[in-house]
Amino acid sequence: MPSRNKSQFSALLSNAGIDTETSEAVMEIDGILQNWRRRAVKRELGTRALADLGIALELAQFDVLSVIGAHVTEHEQGEVMVSTVAERLGIDPSRASRLVSEMVDKGYARRAVSQADARRTIIELTDRGTAVVDAVRAYKFMVMGDFLGTWDKSELAAFLPMIRRFGQWMDGIGASTEKHAAEIEALSRNLAESAKSRETA
Incomplete structure (x- = not known):
């Protein structure tokens, strides 16, 4: 079955109460983000940075250093443990432990005793890691x-608050799915019917 075309998606969004101008923007932004995600998954910038700087680390190892060092920024606070690395990178604790050990062995990180709880081992960057x-x-x-x-200074001044605001759009996903529960249910029914038709074909 062919995918819906742009006008069909516009009609669907219109029926859901979303105006045409917003629908056009949604579809264009989605295309931009898909391309952005593909390039992000390839880690083009990170790979280039490590190569140009002559840093003999894999991206996964550098990610660990970034997480360990994040506690000194305004965005992340608190001590970093192996479990912290696993959680923030979305990886298995055993893999996180292995990567942390590699960084310790290479001299980019060190284990230390928590100031809050002496029974707890935390991970810190060495000067080399920093x-x-x-x-x-x-x-x-x-x-x-x-x-x-x-960019013009006026473009930058307008862009920053807008991208900051746009970065929060997933926070409201629950309210949106509740608002469009009927439309989502219809999409789900169509999927089920499509699956049945393939089974009987």
């Missing part, structure tokens, strides 16, 4: 700064 994380962040900021430097 230098690596800072260098990659600086690389990323320079590349992004070079791109955004071509």
Whole structure:
């Protein structure tokens, strides 16, 4: 069965109470984000940064250093343990433990005793690890700064609050799914009917 075309999606969104202009924006943004996700999955920027900076680490190892170092930023607070690494990277605790051990063995991180609970082992960056994380962040900021430097100041002033606001759109997914429960149920029924028709074909 062929996929719905743009006009059919527009009609579907219109029936759900979403105006045409917003529908057009939704579909264009979705296309942009899909392309963005593909490039993010390939980790193009991270791979290039490690190569250009001559850092002999895999991306998974660098991710561990980033998580360990995140507690010193304004966005992440608190001590970092192996379980913290596993949670923030969405990986199995045994894999997190193995990656942390690799970083400790290579001298990028060290184990220490928690200041809050002496029975707890935490993970910290060494000076070498901090230098690596800072260098990659600086690389990323320079590349992004070079791109955004071509924008007008008024564009930057408008863009930042909008992308900050857009970054919160998934927070309201529950309210949206409740609002469009009937439409979602109809989509689910169509899927079930499609599956049955394939079984009987």
